[in-house]
Amino acid sequence: MGEAKSGLQLRTLLKKSGELELSLVDVPTPEPADDEVVVRVEASPINPSDLGLLIGPADMSTAQVSGTKASPVITAKMPEAAMRMMGGRFDQSLPIGNEGAGVVIKTGASDAAKALMGKTVSMIGGAMYSQFRTMKVRDVMELPAGTTPADGASWFVNPLTALGMTETMRRENHKALVHTAAASNLGQMLNKICLKDGIGLVNIVRSKEQADILHKIGAKHVVDSSAASFMDDLTGALVETGATIAFDAIGGGKLAGQILTAMEIAANKTAKEYSRYGSNVFKQVYIYGSLDNRPTELSRAFGLTWSVSGWLLTPFLQKIGPADIGRLRQRVASELKTTFASHYTKVVSLQETLDLANIAVYGKRSTGEKFLINPSKGG
Amino acid sequence: MGEAKSGLQLRTLLKKSGELELSLVDVPTPEPADDEVVVRVEASPINPSDLGLLIGPADMSTAQVSGTKASPVITAKMPEAAMRMMGGRFDQSLPIGNEGAGVVIKTGASDAAKALMGKTVSMIGGAMYSQFRTMKVRDVMELPAGTTPADGASWFVNPLTALGMTETMRRENHKALVHTAAASNLGQMLNKICLKDGIGLVNIVRSKEQADILHKIGAKHVVDSSAASFMDDLTGALVETGATIAFDAIGGGKLAGQILTAMEIAANKTAKEYSRYGSNVFKQVYIYGSLDNRPTELSRAFGLTWSVSGWLLTPFLQKIGPADIGRLRQRVASELKTTFASHYTKVVSLQETLDLANIAVYGKRSTGEKFLINPSKGG
Helix, strand or coil: CHHHHEEEEEEEEECCCCEEEEEEEEEECCCCCCCEEEEEEEEEECCHHHHHHHCCCCEEEEEEEEECCCCEEEEEECCHHHHHHHHHHECCEEECCCEEEEEEEEECCCHHHHCCCCCEEEEECCCCCECEEEEEHHHEEECCCCCCHHHHCCCCHHHHHHHHHHHHHHHCCCCEEEEECCCCHHHHHHHHHHHHHCCEEEEEECCHHHHHHHHHCCCCEEEECCCCCHHHHHHHHHHHHCCCEEEECCEEECHHHHHHHHHHHHHHCCCCCCCCCCCCCCEEEEECCCCEEEEEEECCCCCCCEEEEECCHHHHHHHHHHHHHHHHHHHHHHCCCCCCCCCCCEEECHHHHCCHHHHHHHCCCCCCCCEEECCCCCC | CHHHHEEEEEEEEECCCCEEEEEEEEEECCCCCCCEEEEEEEEEECCHHHHHHHCCCCEEEEEEEEECCCCEEEEEECCHHHHHHHHHHECCEEECCCEEEEEEEEECCCHHHHCCCCCEEEEECCCCCECEEEEEHHHEEECCCCCCHHHHCCCCHHHHHHHHHHHHHHHCCCCEEEEECCCCHHHHHHHHHHHHHCCEEEEEECCHHHHHHHHHCCCCEEEECCCCCHHHHHHHHHHHHCCCEEEECCEEECHHHHHHHHHHHHHHCCCCCCCCCCCCCCEEEEECCCCEEEEEEECCCCCCCEEEEECCHHHHHHHHHHHHHHHHHHHHHHCCCCCCCCCCCEEECHHHHCCHHHHHHHCCCCCCCCEEECCCCCC
């Protein structure tokens, strides 16, 4: 295994003192058991869900660099209010990176493991911001010929989240859906899924530039929350599509409540009788992200038949079970370079991931800015 | 039927111009069909749900009186923002009063109807702020001997709402519950139910006086949201009871979010591993009232396994179906003077209901202030 006996791994450590520390540590690569393979990680995206663990609500204006160029260390202050909810991670050096892809460089003795030697595979299971990962065969997926690790790095979180939205819509008896921060990589995937499957989708974006991105890929309903006519535009799109469920990546501010209000106005346009309790159409907003950290503000001008809930991929997958998960994974594999293609603005090494100038960009969680880490790239 | 050929009925009318008008109109009493009875209404409570239709968000500081003493008319302005959601009721003169009780003074020809002659009965079905109501036999419930109309007036909305809460708790797999504005008539009923059924109940009140009311009737967990130690007190009570579902009558402000935050802290006290997404304990707040009209403010410091939803009695009853409704009604009838006893601060005639001094009191929706209308009482 030569140079793969150990490799660098990115760690995040929140000290009880309130100091967040990001660093690279050299960790031994476990020898593969019979049903395991060693993968040289070559691509792993920085998803918002990774950022939550990597940086979270730390105040990066206080960030300091120390260490060396080959092994930089970043420290920053975690605000006191945020510390209260984080007791569970104090003083633990945690690896990061939900998903990734790479090349199998060593295998265990089983036939299934040996068959993967030299193959490009996708992986799920954490600690992907590492140079090497020893994985069980069942936790990797062989990629079709001609697929690079970069093509396959974002094979799980975004694709299954997007598919999870349309699956949830169907299972909970809604006929169309709303999505916010809709020009994101995830939002573009969702548009491709909905166009292909004939599902009505109302895209909410925050600027004309984002609207243009979606129109270019064929989106039918795009409304801009920065426009003066936003509520009317949204209501019109809801009447046209009949959408009564929304997935909201923003979380903070008035948007979730505005969506429910517009759904209620749309429902009342077809109601026959006045009810003091509002329409009897059930309206659901799932908050699955927190691009805006402010409180969610619900004006409750939408009757009493509504729900605002958290939504998270893992419990959703647990609920639908292995057979349906397999069906969704299969679809992702076969549409990886079309429906589920991701776009990155920059590819960085592990060391470059800890560059303050880069953190300032990917830490903003802006739509259209997405970084890919290549742990095998020289710093 | 003599004087019962017609009777006064209280009406609420919202004009397209934005003027709300409350008045009494003389309406003919329909002759009873075979399966119907005519009831002289003697008691009907003013519930928050009735106030929503009667006055709603109208600005009562603009109220004017006209008409005569025997037939007063109140007019007031409806704020423009509120008008937008009320298009469905413009220019319709609507009767009010969800529930009530009275004495059967005439019956149809069927045996079931004739058997009720002279009996005291409870009723559900609207327009109870009327001197006479012609009702189907199946929509009235004969009250046990010795029960007055005042005893039986609040037999439906509060008792079934309180029972609906413990039923919902069980059906959604929670083991204990939280209730806000907990010193209300409804809150006291809920305490009696939970004490009797051995269910853990965390009562949230807004003053020491309200806490005293509940301690006096045997409540075990009472926390005061006006105390500096509120969050700690609440978390402690949640740890002790294991409550993960709350019913909130307040709606506006930070309370719903505080409850979820305290539930999350309580859940994490027993969690073994840190999760960046928070605990996997599902936390539910149902908003069933709006004592505070301000927006609901959710800080979302409680992971992603949560839901805040509207809750309303009618859809709940539709969901559980006739057999279970019958079971709950039976329990109410047999515990009407104990568990489900209501207390009123004042009994008013229909004319007195339209007295501005009275409206100023019952319109406040204060805990501990509850009016009973007796439409058969002289003005």
